[in-house]
Amino acid sequence: MTNSAPPDSTRLDELEIRIAHQDQTIEDLNAAITAQWKLIERLERQVERLGERVADSENAAGQADPVNRPPPHY
Template sequence: MSDTSITSSRLDELERLVVHQDQTIEDLNAAITAQWTLIERLEREVARLGERVAEAEQSTGQAAPVDRPPPHY
């Protein structure tokens, strides 16, 4: 094989690797974007549930202590 064909072969391999890496980066970016969307939705839901718990405690007129021992003691 001549130097030109070896160089061309190496260049083709490098181009193939770059295309593969570009696709991998796009796939990872899509996964991260989906995860952030889910995390943001879950954070909003946790905040909403925290508000509901606080409202429920206020509506009963008493906030049960967190470290209260169980009734069987």
């Protein structure tokens, strides 16, 4: 009978190579997620600022002289 299984040292080398590639993939994914979270946080701050600007504009429009305001159907 012929033993078709590779020797233990070859199997160990292959496993170490796979682990090294998986470690690199995990680091790459972590970097991508970190960059995405930074972008999300920046966009959340920007949306909050824009919401405040809209609210301020609505308040300012509500305080305008009714004579200068356009009719509601505009």
